[in-house]
Amino acid sequence: MGPNRDAVWKETGILDTFPAGGPKELWRIAIGGGYAGPAVAAGKVYVADKKLKDGAKDPANAFDTSKTESSERLLCLDARTGKEIWKYEYDCPYTISYREGPRCTPTVSDGKVYFLGAMGDFACLDAEKGTVTWKKNFPKDYEARVQIWGFAGHPLVYKNLVIALVGGKDVVAVAFDKDTGKEVWKALSAKDAGYCPPTLIDAGGVKQLVIWHAEAINGLNPETGAVYWKFPIKPNSQMSIMAPRLAGDYLYAGGNGGAQVVLKMAKDKPDATIAWQQDAVGMGKRAGPLGMAPINMTPFVEDGVIYGVDQPGMFRAFKAETGERLWWTFKPVLGKDEEEDFKGAGTGTAFLVKNGDRFFVFADNGALIIAKLTPKGYEEVSRAELKLELTQRAFGRKVVWCHPAFAEKCLFVRNDKEIVCYSLAK
16 A cells, blocks of 8 residues: 555656556566565565465365465566566465465565565565565464464564564564564464554554454554553454554444444544444344445545445445445446445455545456545546456456555556556556
8 A cells, every 4th residue: 555555656647547448568477376466666566476386276165275285475576677586485385265375465665575475474585685684484483373364464664663463372463673573572362363454543642553353453552562442343254354544533444244443533642432333244134334344455534534345345435433324336346336235246346546636446357447536426537447367256256356556657466377567657
């Protein structure tokens, strides 16, 4: 979601509408599988993937967790040409569901790149050379249990720390010295760590670190790990995924089954109270009437309104303070509208990045959309069907579940076979 983790892309000189045939393709490079989005920094593209060993094959059933012999890689490519600059690779057998590959976008900061793989391998590398500065293995070093969908919480760099969702024995989050890997603090305890990235907010006159594990959302001192506040929120299937979003004085988190909470943040100290809350409902039941249930995307917040994709696959907008729903549409995911109870979008999703006064929306059906989002509704300005194979299947639909990168006046987007760069320059 960018250097400020706010999903705002500040480059200018970007096209207003797509040309006939879609944006111009600049390069296309073969890579392995993965959900991890690419990161672009200083003219380089960092993208993680998984390669099967010779003769190995992933099971046809996405929920099969039997072992697959494979390796994980972090590739560094030239942003202008796609040419490989360096590669970091290690053996990494998979025993997780939806095992296409790594989940975490690499984090690039101060000449280093931090990479967390799906099975808990965490490494700090030199961003120029690819040499390993230090590394950890969460299952071995912290007795961390590999959850059914692996490790997916993107590490956060803050001052001299890199903070990761570890999920070890009697510990959820750990802060490491970003240069040496030495443990600085560890905090919280939960049976399931979930998949939510450590998130920084400004509230109560201080920086606060928000950790949402599968049982509760917590506010911490990012420098010490001391807990400021804690409130229960339990999504179905331990799916705490989205990065909590701050809308003025209100902090929102929501997930599978419609589990949601909005906290009113204190103005004069690091504390909070519940503004509204909604519990998860059982599989197949309609969630409560407030807000929405994001699954594998983080909503966008603007002027007290939250925009994102609800679990049934429709795009929604609602007021953060009250949860009141303002509008919905299936257009980003399906290209057309359907009735609100339509069930054919199967956990559809879309990823949002704001540029100027409009949004670039990448839908899981491979469409790239320019749209205006306001409290009054969704206005589609331009749509392009990218030449990107939908290499995954989910709930009866072919999809690509990967957040693209917007940088260098380009779009960088991947599936399980290749990464493609498209020009978005005027």
